[in-house]
Structures are given as C-alpha cells and as structure tokens.
Amino acid sequence: MTRILRTFRFLVIFVILGLTTGCWDRNEMDDLALVMASGIDLTDDGQLEITLQIALPTGIPSAVQSGGKSKKSVIVISASGKNSSEVTGKLQQQLSRAIYFGHRGVIIFGEQFARQGINRVVDTFTRFPESRTNSYVLTTYEGTAKEILNTPYQLELIPGIGINKIQSSKLSFPVKIDEFLNALSSQDRSPVTAAIRVIHKGTDKETFTIDRAAVYHRNQLSGYLSSDELKLLRWWTGGGHHLRFTVQVEPENEQYGGTVGVELLQGGMKMHLVIKNDLPEVKVTLHATVRAIDNDSKLDLSKVNHMKRVETLLSKQIQSEAESMVTHVQKVFQSDILGIGENVHIEYPYAWKKMKDEWLDIFPEVPVTVDARIKIERTGKTHSPAHKEKTD
Numbered sequence: 001m002t003r004i005l006r007t008f009r010f011l012v013i014f015v016i017l018g019l020t021t022g023c024w025d026r027n028e029m030d031d032l033a034l035v036m037a038s039g040i041d042l043t044d045d046g047q048l049e050i051t052l053q054i055a056l057p058t059g060i061p062s063a064v065q066s067g068g069k070s071k072k073s074v075i076v077i078s079a080s081g082k083n084s085s086e087v088t089g090k091l092q093q094q095l096s097r098a099i100y101f102g103h104r105g106v107i108i109f110g111e112q113f114a115r116q117g118i119n120r121v122v123d124t125f126t127r128f129p130e131s132r133t134n135s136y137v138l139t140t141y142e143g144t145a146k147e148i149l150n151t152p153y154q155l156e157l158i159p160g161i162g163i164n165k166i167q168s169s170k171l172s173f174p175v176k177i178d179e180f181l182n183a184l185s186s187q188d189r190s191p192v193t194a195a196i197r198v199i200h201k202g203t204d205k206e207t208f209t210i211d212r213a214a215v216y217h218r219n220q221l222s223g224y225l226s227s228d229e230l231k232l233l234r235w236w237t238g239g240g241h242h243l244r245f246t247v248q249v250e251p252e253n254e255q256y257g258g259t260v261g262v263e264l265l266q267g268g269m270k271m272h273l274v275i276k277n278d279l280p281e282v283k284v285t286l287h288a289t290v291r292a293i294d295n296d297s298k299l300d301l302s303k304v305n306h307m308k309r310v311e312t313l314l315s316k317q318i319q320s321e322a323e324s325m326v327t328h329v330q331k332v333f334q335s336d337i338l339g340i341g342e343n344v345h346i347e348y349p350y351a352w353k354k355m356k357d358e359w360l361d362i363f364p365e366v367p368v369t370v371d372a373r374i375k376i377e378r379t380g381k382t383h384s385p386a387h388k389e390k391t392d
Contacts, residue, residue, distance in 0.1 A: 033097040037160030039145025041110035049080040073157040101130040105164035108145040114221035133178040136167040139214035141195040170241035188341035191216040240267035262290040291378035319372040
C-alpha cells in the first residue's frame, strides 16, 4: 500500500510540474517592435530626445538574404521628454507593438548630449532587463544620433546591422556598452568610443563612416581624435589589424611621389612602468612587422640598405605621431584612455591607493616616452618599383 501511495504522489507531482512549465510571460514576435539601434540627443530646450530604429518584418534579413534594395526595412521614430522612461512611454504611444530592446546592437550618443553629460541615461542601460550589455556604443561627430539613424546604408537592409557589423570587425574601434560603463565608473581608465558621422550629405551616395574616436572626461565628451590618431590608439589598445601607414622616403618630384605604403601584419604594445618620487614614469614600445603594399619611389626594397632606410624612417614617423597623440590626450583631453592608470593599479597597487583619487589631475603630468620598432617582413611579388626602367 505504501508503495502504491508513493507512486501516486510521484505521478501527481510530475503532472503538476508539467502543467507549470512553459513561458508564462512570453511575447509573440508579432507583438514586438524590435529595436535594432537607438540614439540619444539633446533638444534646444534641454530635454532628452530618443530615436529608435525599428525593424519591419519584411526587412529582417534571413540566412539567404543580405544587402540590396527591397521594400522598406525599418521605421525610425523619435520623441522627447524629461527622462528616458517618459520618452519611452511617448515612443510606445506611436506603435501598435511593444517596444523590445533585446535585439538592439547599437547605441549612439549625439554630440551635444554627450558634451552636456550622459548621466541622465546611464541608469537605464544597467537597470532595464532587456538591455544587452554587448551592444556597441558610438558618439556622433558633427551631427546628431537622429541624423545617423535616418541615414541609409546600401550593404545591409537594416542600417543598424551595418553599424553593428562594422564595429564587430577587426577594422574598426569597437567599444561595448558594458566596457564603456566600466570605464565610466572606474578611477584608472577614462571612457572612449568610436565616432560616427554622415558623409556625402545631400547626395544619392549619402551614408555614414566611423573614422574618429570620441574621448570622454569623466561623464562628458571632451573631444575627438583624428583618423590618424585613431589608428595609433587602435594599435596601442591591441587592435592594430590591417593598419596602414605611408612614409615619405624621398623628396617628391615629377616622376615619383617618394612614398612607401605599408600594412601591419602583427603589432603590439609593451608598457614599462616605474614609480619615482611617488609618481609613475612610463616607457611604451610599439612594435610591428609590416608588408610593403605600394612603392612610389626609386628605392629597390630587395636591397637591404633601402629596406633599412624605410624601416628607420617609418619607425621615426610612427614614434613622432604616437608622441603627438599622447600629448594631445594628456594635455588637451586630460583623460586616461591609454590605460596607464590601469597598469599602475595592477603593477603598483600600494602606490595606486595614494594617487587614485587624484589620478585625472596627475595623469597630464606623467612623463611618457614612446619608442617604435618596425620591421618589413614582406615586399610583395616585386621588390623594385614596377615603373622603374630595367637595365641589362
């Protein structure tokens, strides 16, 4: 009898568990407005303006579908208000489906909003359950987030996916929202994002490009690094894949530009720190092997002395440009996007305890020297310039 009772109880429990499983709070796809990208701007009267790029069902790419023109793939809506919850409520009133941020891969801060300070929306990214921590964050350059989200992109049906793919490649400067927020809340590193802007504005070729970096001082946008400085920052932070540099090796004349172009094959950065008089001194070495990709000079790169000359000139140029970038970051932005404080924190934790509260005041005065060491490993199919006359 006892055995039968135990079996009966087990069956009852099993049935109850079966009835209580399932997605009790599920939402059907047909009931959701899938946000692919969002942007935050500041209105003239100081309110938040949030823009959402929402995928239409006909615009969501399938496994066999890629870029190209077809039916309208997205809608872009905007609303403004005092805070993000108020604005989201106004945006929801424009839609027949529930706003869903679970697919959002891109967050864009408008330049004016970022300069004013981003604290007004930071809490939303950490508190809202649907927010993805691996969404890429960018800052606009000479424009608004709303403008970017209304800009077409030819290679993808949904422009937000295009931005996401650019950032997820090795050819850009990707910063995810969790990395940005960690830097924002830490004392040993300052936030930085890629900067996006519209090009060919007002033409049928209008699109966007990501070719600068936006530097933050605490929670406010401080300024931008140029395209050349961004290349060095990518190298400095370990993202030097396929970087290209051009060096002047001879004076320009009527026949030759006198330049040699190279592409990084492997690059890295080593930072050496010492503490003197309670303050850090930093020596950085940028090292790389490169391949020659064009030669607009009379130099024959198959000759050792010519190759050494290019390596020396290239090393000096990169060293000079890197020193200029460091000075720009230290003296103008006063923001440690270079990770120097982070390395002090790791290598000298007791010294860091004494300086961490004043690090952003100390950082601009930290001596930083840069050494570049470049080696040409490949010269392509030809060694001498293809346009050089052959001699018997």
